[in-house]
Amino acid sequence: MVVKSVDGRELRSFRFKDEDEGQEVRAVERRILLETLASELPPDAVQFSSKLAKIERSETGKTLLELVDGTQLSAKIVIGCDGIRSPVAKWMGFSEPKYVGHCAFRGLGFYPNGQPHQPKVNYIYGRGLRAGYVPVSPTKVYWFVCFNSPSPGPKISDPFVLKKQAVELVRNWPSELLSIIELTPDDTIIRTPLVDRWLWPAVSPPASAGGVVLVGDAWHPMTPNLGQGACCALEDSVVLARKLVGAMKSGTTSVEDALRSYGSERWPRIFPLTIRANFVGSLLQWENPIVCSVRNNFIIPKLVRLGPILEHTNFDCEPLQ
Template sequence: MEAVEDIVIVGAGIAGLTTALGLHRRGIRSLVLESSDGLRATGFAFTTWTNAWRALDAVGIGEPLRPQHCQLFGLQTTSTISGLSTADRNFDATETQRGHEIRCVQRRTLLETLANELPSGTIRYSSKVVSIEESGYLKLVHLSDGSILKAKVLIGCDGVNSAVATWLGFKKPAFVGRSAIRGCVFYEHGHGFEPKFFQYFGEGVRSGVIPCDDKSIYWFFTFSSSRKNEEMEESPAKMKQFVLGKLGKIPDNVRAVFEKTELDNIILSPLRFRPPWEILWGNISKTNVCVAGDAFHPMTPDLGQGGCAALEDGVVLARCLGETLREKQGMGSEEEYKRIEMGLQSYAKERRRRAFELISTAYMVGYIQQSNGRVLNFLRDRVLPSFLAGQLLKMTSYDCGKLSAS
């Protein structure tokens, strides 16, 4: 059986749901296909910088999310080799007024908020895409249950293993030789941490502790992978033991965060990215197909901008498609498909340079931060802390704009 849909979005993650909600705000219906049987919140939480809050406000969910997550008013970095602070940057009132807004948002809370704002039936679960083919102006989306959807617009928000990105000609994202262990911990009576982003750097490792609210803390630990590390992949207990053995000189209350984490709240992920030159020369869009989020620009987490960039994608894509589809003349004709193609090209043009800069800068910052040589360690701890902190803030000044071009 074949059904015709105007806009099919593959993947109910951050990029997919933001795009769907942005289109909904413009009065345009879409269908979101999710391969799982429910919303997935892999990774527990992520840092939302100023640029992300602009995107969240654009789709109308910034205000309900803010009270649920504390605002961070500082960034502190510490060497786990010496145990000494290398940088301590407070966002004072003047700086905050200029637009800095940083919070650590729980992924499930964000996804549920996005999904709850969408019309009933927008998300179709247990719908895995197995292949894509062309049929005139339409794209035929074949699902694992044997059904076929005919799409006027196909948007791939299906992560690093994106079927849509593959159809567009992108290669599989490259493994960078590092992995991340992430976790979250809940303190029934409050954790007592200041509302700051705490980062710790050692020889070849990097970790961070970030309060989400008064009772929840998100943490991460990135390290250079080896065959020995592969033994941990199926064992949260081994992951936890590995992290605790590599933390170095950190405050007791920070170490307690890792010790207190339940095994069910620990995951390991290899870090992958799309080489920047593929972003410059690849097909972000082609005819009536495009990609967004990790399907478009998988990057290392060293700037904390992966989820933020996915939110930006959703707003820009919804705006570009909204401007294209507001014209009702020629619906179903060659004229309409030319407008769709031009709208997606506008999206690709607007997002290409931004994605290139984010991927390149994240890789560079990660290389310096997670170095294990004497020279790079010295530069990281003594010379570059302010520069690296500045790079984090620089990337947050981007404004994806409103849903309407006017």
């Protein structure tokens, strides 16, 4: 990992193995991850682009789902893994995720003849503004630009406008970042407000209600400052699958008990991670020039140690079978 200032000066470089033998970074394109997971299922098991229009519980205890295309489903178990704006979470009584004060542009730079960057995570820190990039394949480089904003602002879908705004924010920053942004295809660039939801004990609803349970961002949206959003969703999935399999095999544990056990086990990990990600983001988005100077010239070069910072990534899900 390499950390730079906006003028390209290297503030610090790390090798993850030197900081913690158990650490590594694997950048994976989301599309590839989803396709890989889906390929392990029977061909007709996944129906994409199926938006939920209505959800309710029947008198028999089953959950009734109605999709926007009119399809109606009746299910004993519903796993709501439908993202930050989850209609399932809303139905269960969860509050809307809260805007944290900054937005992010994100995209995938495409190099048809091969990207030139080393397999390193690169961060660039400015004042109230930061950026980063990391190769995700021989031809693609993921990048982001995160900036402070008092409000989420209007939704913009025009890729030309999005790219122009992103470039304007970092126009005088290192040229390699600008090059990656310029080489980003229109269909991969997005702008999103960063949000999270803090699952306060005794205040937030439980992760499950009857045969309905939440997973990933639908339950615990968090800011991307620790890089743990998708990771936690995968952890959720592993734990939930084990709980359900155990209930089905034992015959003595009900599905509802298994879902409650899943929520109880996952909450102690999810809640502090959400808060920590929020706190780290606030620190990285400092605007005060004196504070930023101290950060760049003292805190990052002399004080930061990756081992303690990355301790949260050490989750052992045990061998998958």
